[in-house]
Structure formats: C-alpha cells, structure tokens
Amino acid sequence: xxxxxxxxxxxxxxxxQTALADNTTLSVQASGTKAGLxxxxxxxxxxxxxxxxxxxxYEPEELIITAHAATPLASIETALAEKNQMLAFEPPHVxxxxxxxxxxxxxxxxxxxxxxxxxxxxxxARDYLLGFEAVSGRGEIFRSGSKVMKNVxxxxxxxxxxxxxxTLAVMDEVTIKVLPAPETSLTLIIGCATVDQAGKAARHALxxxxxxxxxxILPKGAHPLSQSMDCALxxxxxxxxxxxxxxxxxxxxxxxxxxxxxxxxxxxQLLWQSLSDGAPVADKGNQIWRVSCAPxxxxxxxxxxxxxxxxxxxxxxxxxxxxxxxxxxAAHRPIREALHAQGGGHATLMRADDQLRRxxxxxxxxxxALAALNKRVQDSFDPHGILNPGRL
Amino acid sequence: xxxxxxxxTILDHRHMIVAGLKRIVPAxxxxxxxxxxxxYDTDGLSAYRQMPLVVVLPETTAQxxxxxxxxxxxxxxVVPRGAGTSLSGGAIPLADGVLLGLGKFNQIIDIDYENRxxxxxxxxxxxxxxxxxxxEGFYYAPDPSxxxxxxxxxxxxxxxxxVHCLKYGLTTNNVLGIEIVTMDGDILRLGGKHLxxxxxxxxxxxxxxxxxxGVVTEVTVRILRKPATQxxxxxxxxxxQEAGQAVSNVIAAxxxxxGMEMMDAPAINAAxxxxxxGYPREAAALLIVELDGPEVEVNFLLExxxxxxxxxxxxxxxxxxSEEERNQxxxxxxxAFPAVGRISPxxxxxxxxxxxxxxxxxxxxxxxxxxxxxxRVANVFHAGDGNLHPLILFDANQPGELERAxxxxxxxxxxxxxxxxxxxxxxxxxIEKRDLMPEMFSEEDLRQQQRVKCAFDPNHLLNxxxxxxxxxxxxxxxxxxxxxxxxxxxxxxxx
Numbered sequence: 001x002x003x004x005x006x007x008x009x010x011x012x013x014x015x016x017q018t019a020l021a022d023n024t025t026l027s028v029q030a031s032g033t034k035a036g037l038x039x040x041x042x043x044x045x046x047x048x049x050x051x052x053x054x055x056x057x058y059e060p061e062e063l064i065i066t067a068h069a070a071t072p073l074a075s076i077e078t079a080l081a082e083k084n085q086m087l088a089f090e091p092p093h094v095x096x097x098x099x100x101x102x103x104x105x106x107x108x109x110x111x112x113x114x115x116x117x118x119x120x121x122x123x124x125a126r127d128y129l130l131g132f133e134a135v136s137g138r139g140e141i142f143r144s145g146s147k148v149m150k151n152v153x154x155x156x157x158x159x160x161x162x163x164x165x166x167t168l169a170v171m172d173e174v175t176i177k178v179l180p181a182p183e184t185s186l187t188l189i190i191g192c193a194t195v196d197q198a199g200k201a202a203r204h205a206l207x208x209x210x211x212x213x214x215x216x217i218l219p220k221g222a223h224p225l226s227q228s229m230d231c232a233l234x235x236x237x238x239x240x241x242x243x244x245x246x247x248x249x250x251x252x253x254x255x256x257x258x259x260x261x262x263x264x265x266x267x268x269q270l271l272w273q274s275l276s277d278g279a280p281v282a283d284k285g286n287q288i289w290r291v292s293c294a295p296x297x298x299x300x301x302x303x304x305x306x307x308x309x310x311x312x313x314x315x316x317x318x319x320x321x322x323x324x325x326x327x328x329x330a331a332h333r334p335i336r337e338a339l340h341a342q343g344g345g346h347a348t349l350m351r352a353d354d355q356l357r358r359x360x361x362x363x364x365x366x367x368x369a370l371a372a373l374n375k376r377v378q379d380s381f382d383p384h385g386i387l388n389p390g391r392l
Numbered sequence: 393x394x395x396x397x398x399x400x401t402i403l404d405h406r407h408m409i410v411a412g413l414k415r416i417v418p419a420x421x422x423x424x425x426x427x428x429x430x431x432y433d434t435d436g437l438s439a440y441r442q443m444p445l446v447v448v449l450p451e452t453t454a455q456x457x458x459x460x461x462x463x464x465x466x467x468x469x470v471v472p473r474g475a476g477t478s479l480s481g482g483a484i485p486l487a488d489g490v491l492l493g494l495g496k497f498n499q500i501i502d503i504d505y506e507n508r509x510x511x512x513x514x515x516x517x518x519x520x521x522x523x524x525x526x527x528e529g530f531y532y533a534p535d536p537s538x539x540x541x542x543x544x545x546x547x548x549x550x551x552x553x554x555v556h557c558l559k560y561g562l563t564t565n566n567v568l569g570i571e572i573v574t575m576d577g578d579i580l581r582l583g584g585k586h587l588x589x590x591x592x593x594x595x596x597x598x599x600x601x602x603x604x605x606g607v608v609t610e611v612t613v614r615i616l617r618k619p620a621t622q623x624x625x626x627x628x629x630x631x632x633q634e635a636g637q638a639v640s641n642v643i644a645a646x647x648x649x650x651g652m653e654m655m656d657a658p659a660i661n662a663a664x665x666x667x668x669x670g671y672p673r674e675a676a677a678l679l680i681v682e683l684d685g686p687e688v689e690v691n692f693l694l695e696x697x698x699x700x701x702x703x704x705x706x707x708x709x710x711x712x713x714s715e716e717e718r719n720q721x722x723x724x725x726x727x728a729f730p731a732v733g734r735i736s737p738x739x740x741x742x743x744x745x746x747x748x749x750x751x752x753x754x755x756x757x758x759x760x761x762x763x764x765x766x767x768r769v770a771n772v773f774h775a776g777d778g779n780l781h782p783l784i785l786f787d788a789n790q791p792g793e794l795e796r797a798x799x800x801x802x803x804x805x806x807x808x809x810x811x812x813x814x815x816x817x818x819x820x821x822x823i824e825k826r827d828l829m830p831e832m833f834s835e836e837d838l839r840q841q842q843r844v845k846c847a848f849d850p851n852h853l854l855n856x857x858x859x860x861x862x863x864x865x866x867x868x869x870x871x872x873x874x875x876x877x878x879x880x881x882x883x884x885x886x887x
Contacts, residue, residue: 020872059747059749060644061640061641061643061644061748061749062640062747062748062749063643064747084646113588113593115588119587119588120587123561123565124587124588126588126593126596127561127564127565136840138872140836140840141836142834142836142837142839142840143833143834143837144837144840144841146745146813146814146832147747147812148745148746148747148777148778148812148813148814148817149558149745149777149778150553150557150562150745150774150777150778150779150817150818151745151814151816151817152550152551152553152562152600152816152817152818152819152820152821153814153815153816153821153825153829153832154821154829154832154833154837154838154841154859155597155600155601155841155844155845156551156564156596156597156599156600156601157597157840157841157844158596159564159593159595159596159597159599160592160593160594160596160597160844162593162596163588163589163590163591163592163593164592164593168592179648180643180646180647180648181646183646203506203507206508206617207505207506207508207617208617209529209617209618209619209620209686210686211617211685211686238685238689239689239692239693241688241689241692242685242686242688242689242692245686245688245689246686292586292587292588292589293585293586294504294507294584294585294586295506295507295585296504296506296507317587320507320586320587321587343584343585344584344586345584345585345586346586346588346589346590347590348590363590363591364589364590364591366591367580369578369579369580370580370581370582370591370594373574373578373580373594373847373848374591374592374594376847376848377592377594377597377844377847378592379847380840380843380844380846380847380870381840381843383870383872384872392591392592
C-alpha cells in the first residue's frame with residue numbers, strides 16, 4: 001500500500017485527496033512517540049507528516065510562536081528557553097513512560113492535549129492553541145483562530161483539534177501562546193500522617209492568596225521523597241523576593257499539617273518535570289492510567305481502587321489527577337467503578353500492550369447521546385473516517 | 393443588516409405555536425402579548441429591534457428540553473437569551489422564532505471552595521458569582537464591563553473577556569463544565585469538577601459558539617482566591633508609538649500585568665471632562681498598568697515597570713498608594729463609554745484585535761479613516777492583548793450618519809484583519825460582524841465551521857442569521873467530490 005510523506009500543506013492536501021479517492025484509511029504519524037496512546041486501530045497506509053516541521057515565526061514580545069506541527073517539542077522548548085519563555089501548560093515528556101528516544105512533536109502534543117503539573121494554575125494545552133491551518137478528512141485546507149491572543153471570531157475549532165488524536169484533520173501550521181518563564185521556583189514539602197491529610201494540605205495551599213503553581217500528593221512509599229510519610233508538595237514560582245515571601249507564609253499555614261521542608265533550584269524543577277511525566281509510576285507496572293477527578297475525590301478514589309486491585313499511584317493537580325500503575329489486567333473495572341462512585345471524571349489508559357488496549361476502552365466510555373454527537377462532529381470533518389479511524 | 397426572511401407559514405400559525413408551547417410549559421412561562429414581549433425586542437446592540445414570535449421563559453431543564461424538541465419537530469426557530477447584553481446582536485429575536493429566555497435559571501447550585509469551583513444556573517450574573525463567594529475571599533476572574541448585568545450563560549455563549557483577561561484568560565479558560573440541551577432535546581453534560589476530558593472538547597467548542605449549537609442550562613466555573621494586593625500605575629506618553637513600545641517592553645521583561653489599558657487623547661479628555669480622574673490632558677496616550685498578587689511582588693514589579701516605562705519615553709508616571717487612588721485611576725477608563733456619550737449624541741463601539749506591534753500603524757490608519765468619513769473617533773484599548781475598542785462618534789438624527797458610522801466601523805475591522813488581526817476580540821460576531829466574516833475566513837473555513845453547526849442542528853433552527861453570512865443547507869455542505877479509482881496527483885512523493 002502506498003504511504004504518504006508530504007512536505008508542504010499542498011502535498012498534504014493531495015495525499016488526503018488521493019487517500020479519499022482510493023478509499024485508503026490512514027495512520028497519521030510524525031515521530032510516533034505516542035503510538036502507544038489511544039486505541040490500536042487498523043489502517044491501510046501511513047501518513048508520515050514529519051516533513052512538516054520548523055519554527056515559522058517567534059515573537060517573544062507578542063507572546064506568540066508559530067510552527068509547523070511536526071516541529072519537535074524539544075526544538076520549541078529550546079527556542080523559548082533562549083528568550084526566558086515557556087509553554088505554560090508544562091508538557092509531559094512522553095519518553096518517560098513510552099521509553100521512546102525523544103518527546104515527540106508540538107502537533108502530537110496538541111492532538112493529545114497533554115498537560116503537566118501547571119495545568120491547575122495556567123491551563124491545559126488546549127488553552128494555548130490560538131489558531132491553526134489544517135487539511136480536513138475531506139481533503140480541504142482550512143484555517144481557524146488567529147495569530148492574536150484575544151479572538152472570538154467564529155467557532156473555536158482549536159479546542160476541538162486539541163485532544164482529537166488526529167481524527168478530524170491534519171494540522172500543518174499551529175500558533176501557540178507562550179508565557180514568560182518564572183525566574184525562581186521552589187518546592188515546599190509537607191510530611192503528613194495520612195494521605196487524606198496530605199490531600200487537605202495540597203488543596204489548602206490553592207485556597208490561599210499565595211498562588212502555588214502546582215500541588216501534588218505523594219502517598220507513603222510511592223516516591224523517594226515519601227518513604228516514611230504521606231507528603232504534599234507545593235510549588236511556588238515567580239520573582240525571588242515574592243517566592244521567598246510566599247514560602248514563609250505558606251510554611252506557617254501548612255505547618256499545622258506536618259513537618260515542612262524545602263527543595264530549591266534545579267532539583268525542584270526536575271522534580272516537577274518528573275511528576276508531569278508520570279516518572280514515579282513509569283516502572284511500577286505494565287499498565288499506566290491517568291485518572292482525572294474532582295481534587296477532593298482523589299485520595300478516597302485511590303483507596304477504593306487499591307482495595308480491589310494491586311496498584312501504586314500518586315496525585316498531581318491537588319488530588320485531581322491520579323497517576324496509577326498496575327499489572328492487573330482487570331484493573332479497568334475497579335478504576336472506572338470507583339471513579340463513578342466518587343462523582344465521575346475520566347480514566348485514560350496511558351500505557352498497555354496492544355492486546356489489552358484492544359480489549360478495553362482506552363478512554364472513558366460516554367453516554368450514547370454524547371457519543372453520537374461526538375461521532376457527528378467527527379464526521380463533519382472526516383465523513384469517510386480515513387484519519388486514525390478507531391483511535392479515539 | 394438583513395435577517396433571514398421570516399417564514400410566512402410560521403407567522404400564520406402563530407396561535408397554534410403559542411398554544412402548543414403552553415401545553416409543554418406552564419402558561420405563565422409563555423409571553424405572547426406585545427407589551428410583555430417588548431422587553432425582549434433587542435439586546436446590547438440596540439440600534440436593531442425585532443419583536444419575537446413568542447417568548448418562552450422555562451423554569452426547568454426538562455422544560456428547555458421539551459421546548460427545543462417540540463420546536464425541532466415543528467420546524468420552529470429558537471433564539472436563546474441570557475440577560476440580553478450582547479453588543480453584537482447575538483440575542484436579537486427573529487419574527488418567526490421563539491425567544492427562549494433563561495432568566496428564571498437564577499440560582500447558584502453549589503459553592504465548593506475545596507475544589508475551587510461554583511456550580512450555577514446560567515441566568516446568574518457574572519458578578520453574582522463573585523458576590524456569592526467574596527465573603528470567603530474568592531472571586532470569579534473574567535470581568536466583562538457588563539458584569540453587573542450579564543449572565544454567566546451568556547458569557548459561555550460569547551466567551552466573554554474583560555480588562556483582566558491578559559493574566560486570567562477569557563471565559564473559556566475559566567469554565568470547568570456545562571450542561572447543555574441540544575436542538576434535539578438531548579441533555580448532555582460536558583466536563584465537571586474534574587479537568588479536561590477523554591473525548592472531543594465539546595466544552596471548548598460550545599464556549600463562544602454564540603447560541604448556535606445548544607442551550608446552556610448549568611455551568612461550573614473555577615473560582616480564585618482574591619489577590620492580596622492590587623496597585624495601578626498611570627503613565628502618560630507624547631506619542632502612541634512610545635506607549636505601544638512600553639507595553640511590549642513590559643511583556644518582554646517577563647511581566648504579565650493583571651491589566652494594561654491604553655486610551656488616546658480624545659478618550660483621555662472625554663474621560664477627564666466627565667469624572668476628573670486626574671489624567672494628563674496633554675498626553676497623546678495614557679497607559680493604566682495594574683499588577684496584582686502578594687504585596688512584596690506587586691511593589692517589586694511595579695518598580696521594574698516604572699523603570700521600563702520611563703526608559704520607553706513616559707512623560708508622567710503616577711502610582712496608586714491607596715485603594716481609593718487605584719479606583720480613581722480606573723474611574724476615567726471605566727467611564728470612557730458614558731464620557732464619550734456626553735460629547736456625542738451616539739457612538740458605535742468596535743471590537744477588533746490586532747497584533748500589538750501593529751498599533752502605531754492602526755492608529756495612523758484610523759486617523760485617516762476619521763477624516764475620510766468625517767466622523768470623530770476615540771480609542772480605548774486592552775493594550776496587553778491587542779484588543780481595540782474604537783468609539784465612533786455620530787448623530788443618528790443626521791440623515792446618513794449611522795450608515796457612515798457603520799461603514800467606518802467596517803473599515804476599521806477590515807484593517808484589523810489586514811494587519812494580521814481579527815474581527816472581534818470579545819464582543820462576538822452576532823449580526824453586527826456577520827457580513828464581514830469573509831474578510832477573515834475563506835469560503836472553505838466558513839463551510840467547515842458550518843458543518844460543525846450541522847452536527848448539532850442540521851435544520852438551522854437554533855439562532856439562525858447570526859455569525860454566518862450565508863446559510864448553506866447541511867446536505868450541500870456535506871457533499872463531497874471524490875474521483876474513485878483515479879490518482880489525481882501523480883507528482884506526489886510516495887514510498
């Protein structure tokens with residue numbers, strides 16, 4: 001079967017029109033780092049978009065970068081770092097859990113809408129895609145959004161593209177909002193007697209005016225930092241004088257939950273990158289799950305799951321994101337049942353062998369009316385289902 | 393502005409439609425006499441007025457669902473309405489359409505400080521959410537200028553912004569979940585107290601869809617702790633170029649102020665005449681820079697901002713030393729619209745966005761257009777994110793002036809697009825900018841947007857005549873031309 005490797009948007013359009021004419025289903029790939037994410041699906045040919053790469057323009061004082069979608073994430077992060085800026089949603093580096101040689105492309109990151117620890121204070125990947133140019137599954141070039149920061153002209157199709165796993169259209173050019181990188185970062189550790197206490201401390205910090213940028217919970221034994229206690233981790237970022245001031249106030253307040261300690265500088269930065277990446281569970285089981293729930297529901301959710309299956313996990317997003325590792329092939333049942341019992345959310349199977357991902361739903365099952373609407377929206381971009389069919 | 397031609401069959405059957413609706417909802421929820429309906433004949437774009445076919449004010453989600461399903465089955469159009477403050481005509485009624493008002497959905501359902509969110513009915517005002525949580529030190533961040541009146545459901549429909557969205561984002565960045573009712577009557581929950589979802593982001597799509605995709609019946613928003621300190625700086629410049637450069641320099645230094653507002657000389661003087669805020673009348677451009685956060689941080693960064701604006705050519709710099717003084721700095725900016733209303737019988741408020749670097753060029757072009765159309769213009773500007781609000785001064789009693797003002801406004805928006813910007817930054821397209829959409833979007837761009845509309849509402853019954861200049865039938869939009877069995881592009885690289 002013919003595979004495609006377009007290097008321009010017009011070639012991309014031609015590739016999709018050819019696939020349409022030949023009734024060819026496609027697997028859209030650039031670096032393939034996230035091939036293990038999503039449901040395994042069959043396809044007739046690969047659409048290798050890795051030729052669509054390179055930064056097109058970067059204007060630090062406008063807080064905007066425009067790049068071709070297959071630009072490596074590392075290239076974008078390097079360019080931004082040179083101007084003391086960043087992708088504020090703190091992209092997970094997926095090589096940690098997928099054991100790939102690098103961390104994929106900006107387009108793949110947006111298509112999977114993956115966000116790290118700063119999600120709770122700065123938003124998700126979907127909050128930063130300002131506009132794009134793409135070829136739809138109809139083989140037509142279209143644009144949506146813009147290259148300015150404030151825009152409500154027409155439907156916000158950027159939101160739809162983020163998290164669509166390449167099932168609607170293939171993006172070429174993407175414009176992303178960027179933000180200044182913080183000058184200083186510091187982590188406050190609070191050792192607590194129970195996970196519940198650590199959860200309370202993690203949430204309490206977010207209810208203060210001291211503006212934590214991230215908040216995590218490490219159950220006892222889940223991480224080298226939590227060998228003997230359940231821990232809450234709070235990150236403060238900003239100018240040094242502010243970070244120091246907020247740290248002293250927060251230490252006073254959170255001291256009532258347990259002993260506090262501090263990690264500064266590079267170790268602090270590396271710690272949060274590893275929490276964003278899922279590193280603490282990366283080697284704790286074959287399956288890795290990412291479960292999003294209301295922050296207050298987190299600790300009980302983990303207890304509930306652990307009473308039914310052997311697993312280990314930790315929380316980001318103040319308890320609202322549970323990273324879980326297990327080898328139990330039936331784990332999806334207690335995970336999704338417990339999630340339902342705790343008020344709902346969604347559980348995504350981030351890593352598992354193809355066989356298991358074929359057998360159980362990778363993404364949270366939807367009620368029929370909502371699933372039908374999702375399908376109609378998908379069809380409005382890709383009526384013949386040629387793009388990554390069955391992956392989402 | 394042309395609205396789709398009213399369907400005579402619907403008009404002829406009005407009494408049957410009213411009777412049908414009264415079977416679905418209690419009779420007191422249906423308003424069909426002219427005096428009651430009069431209150432709904434326009435929104436914030438009050439130059440346009442249209443009496444609806446009938447007004448329905450449901451009290452439950454089940455009623456909303458029943459009304460929409462019945463209207464779909466009967467082929468009757470529906471215009472959803474929150475508080476009716478849209479500046480782009482998003483809630484303007486249709487002569488042959490049911491006006492569906494959500495005003496009775498006015499209760500806050502759940503305040504959850506630990507999860508930092510509020511679950512509310514859509515008719516609660518934007519400020520009503522803040523009022524409900526402010527005693528505990530929390531607030532809802534997006535602050536459109538109409539926040540005392542506009543509803544949170546309307547904010548979802550329009551993806552409303554405000555002066556603080558540079559730092560805190562628009563509505564879309566602050567909404568966690570919604571319940572919607574589709575034109576089919578399906579009640580769907582999108583999002584909730586958790587973040588993100590494992591399917592298409594229909595929550596993000598719904599936000600800013602201007603009431604064309606579904607009716608919002610419940611909203612979950614993020615609330616934030618009120619910042620410990622807010623301080624503002626008032627900075628005068630001799631030229632708008634220097635003021636624009638100062639804004640860029642502040643951001644390039646890694647500082648994201650809570651708000652950065654700019655006013656030009658006509659706006660400065662109108663505001664000064666009106667409230668006497670102490671603005672420098674001799675300045676060609678005025679910046680208000682507000683920082684919020686921990687006190688030490690605000691003071692430290694304001695010192696940096698002070699140095700930056702001075703080296704950018706500031707001719708006057710004042711710093712607020714009390715809450716009273718900060719409010720005084722804002723008083724002129726916040727009264728800019730009524731202040732302009734005092735010096736002109738009527739004005740049009742425009743809402744384009746440009747890349748910030750294009751500001752000097754835009755102001756030059758605006759001055760030339762002002763001469764060309766023979767109408768004055770005053771500018772207020774969300775400088776941090778490039779969102780312009782030119783106020784075009786005119787007198788509707790002078791024959792032809794409204795049309796001239798509208799043409800001037802259209803010209804401004806065309807120039808925004810030419811300079812790399814957009815038609816609307818926060819007010820929405822509605823009917824006001826509907827016919828300008830092809831300036832910004834290609835035919836295919838617009839067709840793809842309408843195909844999404846077709847996935848929700850294939851018969852164009854929900855809020856038709858808004859946003860899209862041409863209504864294509866969904867069957868026509870869905871048609872595809874595929875050459876089966878041919879290889880149309882032999883030059884394509886293959887392996």
